[in-house]
Amino acid sequence: AQSVAQPEDQVNVAEGNPLTVKCTYSVSGNPYLFWYVQYPNRGLQFLLKYITGDNLVKGSYGFEAEFNKSQTSFHLKKPSALVSDSALYFCAVRDPNAGNNRKLIWGLGTSLAVNP
């Protein structure tokens, strides 16, 4: 069965330090992987996705993520965190072999707190 795990409920970093938000996945084939961010009382905003090609994907707001097939991971990273990055981050996966089923399978989210 497809699944996504975000092992950390919360990540705390100091402003200016690098940040990593972890995600691992389980799908039967090659996955499509996504990161979304959710600010308080707001909807989900797309950050980046991995479909194929270069394992390092660059996205919005200076975020990037690295696809690692052997470790089945897709960790979100940013070299220098900002206080405004504080939000809830969701990793999601879609199985490209799932036919007409286009739904995403979501992790439970990781709350990122960037301290001034």
Add this chain to the structure above:
Amino acid sequence: GAGVSQSPRYKVAKRGQDVALRCDPISGHVSLFWYQQALGQGPEFLTYFQNEAQLDKSGLPSDRFFAERPEGSVSTLKIQRTQQEDSAVYLCASSLSAGTPNTIYFGEGSWLTVV
């Protein structure tokens, strides 16, 4: 419009009341999704449309939940005889086409509280 638009943004319903939540996807987007997000949780899939066809409704939690997209654009999620456990944010999302892994864009959500 520029993004996915949902209404109402906030709805308080008395238990047993019927509610209807509207989603206006990005113009031209073929695929439309409804998700339910409980407080502190990730989104849970409810249903998926490709144009006007409802291809997957496996996530609808009960027969009190009904979704439609009659003209392949605007969609409505209806919840009959609401119960307290229906309290959640209902997220609508759309993507350009069905055949490729296009980005899914979300609306701001409709926050439903059943009292």
